[in-house]
Amino acid sequence: MKIVVMGAGAIGSLFGGLLALRGEDVLLVGRRSHVDAINSRGLKISGMTDAIVHVRASTHPEEGDLILFTVKSYDTEKAASSLIINDDTIVLSLQNGLGNEEKIAEVVGREHVIGGVTSYGALFLEPGHVSHTGIGETVIGELDGSITERVSRLSDLLNKAGIMTSVTDSIKRKIWEKLVVNVGINAITAITGVKNGKLLEIPQLRELMRYASLEAVEVGRKQGIDLGYDLIDRVEEVARRTAENRSSMLQDISRGKKTEIDAINGMIVRLGEEVGVDTPVNRILTLLVRGIEKSEAFRR
Numbered sequence: 001m002k003i004v005v006m007g008a009g010a011i012g013s014l015f016g017g018l019l020a021l022r023g024e025d026v027l028l029v030g031r032r033s034h035v036d037a038i039n040s041r042g043l044k045i046s047g048m049t050d051a052i053v054h055v056r057a058s059t060h061p062e063e064g065d066l067i068l069f070t071v072k073s074y075d076t077e078k079a080a081s082s083l084i085i086n087d088d089t090i091v092l093s094l095q096n097g098l099g100n101e102e103k104i105a106e107v108v109g110r111e112h113v114i115g116g117v118t119s120y121g122a123l124f125l126e127p128g129h130v131s132h133t134g135i136g137e138t139v140i141g142e143l144d145g146s147i148t149e150r151v152s153r154l155s156d157l158l159n160k161a162g163i164m165t166s167v168t169d170s171i172k173r174k175i176w177e178k179l180v181v182n183v184g185i186n187a188i189t190a191i192t193g194v195k196n197g198k199l200l201e202i203p204q205l206r207e208l209m210r211y212a213s214l215e216a217v218e219v220g221r222k223q224g225i226d227l228g229y230d231l232i233d234r235v236e237e238v239a240r241r242t243a244e245n246r247s248s249m250l251q252d253i254s255r256g257k258k259t260e261i262d263a264i265n266g267m268i269v270r271l272g273e274e275v276g277v278d279t280p281v282n283r284i285l286t287l288l289v290r291g292i293e294k295s296e297a298f299r300r
């Protein structure tokens, strides 16, 4: 199976690197500096995995049997339109936020797309070097909920590379559950500059986190997704488990990078309007993050 990683940044390089270490045929597609470093010195993975992986890298995609789709949500359309696929190509998105699978499907056709969520953690340290920062479950599934041979095969492939993966018949709910966690944690940590654990220690931030998550659950339920209200406690649980993390959105803001706010809190606002659920907390969080993105003064 020829595997193409579309968007070899932190998580894409880690997954692609782990698959290549297992002997799979992998092409990492990323930006020039990262590609050049990998082609001259190999991909260095440090942290929970320690390896130099000799894997091919390019700035342009090639045809693949499996495409691991790992660009940030705001790059989805552009990256999808550069893919080269054949009749049997599977495109597996491991992105956060909502709407990525639909955007990819619009470009390549729905029959090619499989949804995924991962609690693996990775950091991009410098060109040619990523850090493996966390291990967690990866869940994949067909968008229509069917359990197909191809999704089972894909799960086997990832498991063989040491990426603990299971197949679900409700990937949309899984994507929503991860979304609610990101809605509760990411924007508030990005705005206030605190690590995830502080959201539990500071009563005002804890209240905000619960309100933001509750709005997301209400919107999801109105969209027909079977989300329980206990998810709000699970958001707190994730903040506890990742207490020392600086969330991905806080890291983006600190580096002066664009955030995934539109696919996370902004998506709750947009969908809330569609289904008639008020989302004042997420509206303000979205406006603040968009404002901060535009403000030099807030770069830490």
Ligand SMILES: NC(=O)c1ccc[n+]([C@@H]2O[C@H](COP(=O)([O-])OP(=O)(O)OC[C@H]3O[C@@H](n4cnc5c(N)ncnc54)[C@H](O)[C@@H]3O)[C@@H](O)[C@H]2O)c1
Pocket: 006, 007, 008, 009, 010, 011, 012, 029, 030, 031, 059, 070, 071, 072, 073, 075, 078, 079, 082, 094, 095, 096, 097, 118, 119, 120, 121, 122, 123, 124, 248, 260
């Ligand atoms: N990093 C993590 O631990 C983690 C965990 C779970 C989910 N995710 C999700 O996975 C996605 C990627 O996250 P990340 O942290 O790896 O981001 P990242 O910014 O490190 O990686 C994305 C990479 O894609 C590259 N890219 C974008 N468009 C491209 C194009 N057209 N051609 C070639 N390269 C292109 C970017 O240059 C970047 O290097 C996000 O949706 C994120 O929320 C990340």
Ligand SMILES: CC(C)(CO)[C@@H](O)C(=O)[O-]
Pocket: 181, 182, 185, 186, 196, 238, 242, 245, 246, 247, 248, 249
């Ligand atoms: C789970 C999470 C919020 C932990 O920091 C992570 O998904 C992130 O930072 O985006």
